[in-house]
Structures are given as C-alpha cells and as structure tokens.
Amino acid sequence: MLDEPRHPYMKGLVGSFPTIHGPKTRLTGIPGGPVNLLELPQGRNFQARCTECFAPCREIDPALTEVGPGHRATCHLLIARKEDAA
C-alpha cells in the first residue's frame, strides 16, 4: 500500500508528507476539500478532487476489485488498466 499506492486518493495521501532526506520538490497533497455528504455527486465521491478522473467516474461507483495480490481498490482507472493487461 505505502510503497506502491494505486488509487489516486492513496497516492495523494502518501504524497502529502514532505520527507526529511529525499529530494525537495513541490508537493501538491490532494486538491480541494472533502465532499459534502448531503450533496453527493453522481458516480465517484472522489471525482472532483481526482487528478485522473475520466468519463465512467462521473456515472457509477466502481466495485471493490483486486488490483494486485491481496491489494484491492475501487477505481475505474485501475479496473480499466487491469482489463487492458488481461
């Protein structure tokens, strides 16, 4: 999970910590703020903040899918990549 985050949200979380020894680059964190639970959008809750959002994300919520050995995620992009690879 930490070494190879897959989901854009997880990537954002892992990329939110400046390191003490690594290279100094401008980090972005996760843009925007948490979604309003009273006005949930159609499709993915995370779509407004996602850097890799594409058409299916605005329509339906994806199911939890295995994207690696014992590593599961809910993300259209990861599912599409897995189907391409298969």
Add this chain to the structure above:
Amino acid sequence: MTAMQEIQVENLVIDFPTGGGLFRREHIRAANCVSLTLRAGEALAIVGESGSGKSTCARAIARISAPSSGKIVVDGEDILASTTKIRQRDYAAKVQMIFQDPFGSLNSVHTIRHRVARPVKLHHPGPSGARVEAHVLATLERVGLAPAAQTAAKYPYELSGGQRQRVAIARALAVGARFILADEPISMLDVSIRLGILNLMEDMKQDGIGFMYITHDIATARYFAERTAVMYVGHMVEWGESDSVTQTPRHPYTQLLIDAIPQPGRRSTAGNAPKKRADIPVRGPDSVGCPFAGRCPKVTETCRTTLPPVTQLEKGHYVRCHLH
C-alpha cells in the same frame, strides 16, 4: 513606517513569575539568549518540543507580551527602546500572528466578511465601505477561497479546518502584514490539506512576506523554510540553513528529533532509540549548565555546570554544545 525588511531579535530573555513571597519572587525562564533574524521573503522555522519556548518568543516578537530583556530591532531601530518612533499599532499591522487552532481563533458569531474587514478598518481608517469590501474579497480570492462573495457571507462553522486557516491568513494579509508569525499553522489540519496551506505560504514568500514558522515537524520545516532553528527549554541549540541542519545535525537534541520521525518504508526502530532519561527540565534565572544535559546521551561533567557557548560549524550553521 517604510516597508520592513528585517526583524532582528537580540538576546531575548523572557521570565514568567511563578510565585514566591514579597521579597523573593520566583521565576521560570521561558526564553534565554534567543537571537534570530527574520527577513522579508524568507521563512525561518522554529522547531522543538512543547515547552521549548517557541510560541513565547513569537508572542514577544508580535508584542503580545513583553520580554524581560533583549532587543527587537526593525530595520536598525530598536522598537522596545523608549525613543522608538514606531507606533505599536503600525508595527502590529506589519507583524501578524496565525494560531494553531483555526476553530478557536475565529469568533463563531461573526461572518468571514466581518472577521477580515474588521482589522482593515481598525488599522487603515478612511477608505469607504465599498473599497474595504473589494479589498476583503480580493484577499479571500488570493488565499484560495473563491468564490469570495459566497465565502465572505459564511460563518466559521460552515468552513473546513483548512479553509478557516486560509481565513486566518487572509486576515493577516488584509491589513498589509509584512511578517507572519505562524504558530503551528498546519498541525491541526488533515494531512491532505496541509500542503495546500504550506504551498500558499510559499507563494506569499514570493510576494515578499517573511515567515516565522513554528512547528513540531522538522520535515515540513525543511520543505518550507530556508533556515531552521532548533529550540530546547528556551534556548536555541542549533540553527542554520534548513538543509544543513536536517542533513548534518550536530546537536544531540537535533539528532534525536530527526531520528524520531517515522518514515514510510522504515519499520519501528523503537528498540534502538535512546531511552528518554529525564523529563523536560524547568529552568529559572539561576539555572546552570546545558538545558539538555539531563537527557543527553553524550553528557559530560562540564555540561552540568556551564552553559555551552555558541560555536559556528560551517558558514551560517551554529550549535550551542560543548561537543563542538
């Protein structure tokens, strides 16, 4: 008052009375011999545990509380001297604080508009209501709170922690702050929001604003600040360029702080961490020796009796330790 370029703090000492009788007052020394320089367009990070005097120094520089002795020199003029021509209110407009808790620092019964406009009206009386309003909205846009007109009409409870902290920054910017003393501005925010605030402050540096960035987190100090100073029980124990201090820490306390940072990919090293040998000491005006002597893994007899002098290691990197 011209645009401030530099605030130099020289030998700041801050004592707080803790009791005692009529003839013998007892004091604790919250800051001792603190000397530092804040420059416009640059950030100085102050790192240390709770109780090391970081906030106390910031409050003295903001003139919220008065130091027991020492100088605060602004562009060559000592503002604590009775001869100073710099008025307290003019100074306050230029040197603003941001506090740790964005839920406590904004009054919940006022709108954001009121919160940002009020200090503008106090410090710069004169402009019409419409001009103040335009200024408030422009400032809210600048800190990333668009659409500003909608944000201005909201109450603090309608905003998230990160947004509130942006309001606190807007409040400082709106009165024309030249220096911002940020007292742990991101420690109460979600990790994903923290970088947004740090990057906003980074952009403000480009506009010539100087920062004193108080933090527990030495990694964000390196990320944001050009220079870093490490404090322990009221003393600056090591300071210099942030990269120099974090990559080649020389004071045992700085080394301990850097070893204490958990890193993704590095499993717990609790087993090899040095045992905490004592609590943070309480120092008074009569205390002797190095403040860190009780916890230092490399303590010598001299450390317990004499306060170490300041040694320059390489250009601009200083340490207060008998080992160097």
